[in-house]
Amino acid sequence: MAIAEFTIIPIGTATTSLSSYVADLHKELEKHTDITFQMTPMGTILEGSLDRVLAVIRAVHEVPFTNGAERVSTSIKIDDRRDKPASMQQKMQSVTDKLK
Incomplete structure (x- = not known):
């Protein structure tokens, strides 16, 4: 599963x-x-x-x-983890667990 963050301008x-x-x-x-x-x-x-x-x-x-629009700039960051399942929720939970 891939997680990507992008911004379109x-x-x-x-x-x-x-x-x-x-x-x-x-x-x-x-x-x-x-x-x-998830929009931010x-x-x-x-x-x-x-x-x-x-x-x-x-x-x-x-x-x-x-x-x-006459021109569009799109920036993309991709996290494509293939060694184990990953999700937005799992990534956030991992950090939350470490904050306890």
């Missing part, structure tokens, strides 16, 4: 506000029910097979273009 928009773009990205993510996602104030985290995660990021990357 539309460039060449009419305004400095990006919340309408973020809302549209969220609507696209909701269409992909076979992956788990600075990006989005996905969990699923590597192929699906990359396909979903590709689909979401296109959204700002369809909404008028």
Whole structure:
């Protein structure tokens, strides 16, 4: 299972506000029910097979273009652990356990 964090930044928009773009990205993510996602104030985290995660990021990357952006910058970080099962929840629990 892969966990990926990505940030999409539309460039060449009419305004400095990006919340309408973020809302549209969220609507696209909701269409992909076979992956788990968590939006944060600075990006989005996905969990699923590597192929699906990359396909979903590709689909979401296109959204700002369809909404008028002239340029889109997407940054991606991927944690693809194959020695044992991993998830967003498991990673957070591991840290929480160590804080006790």
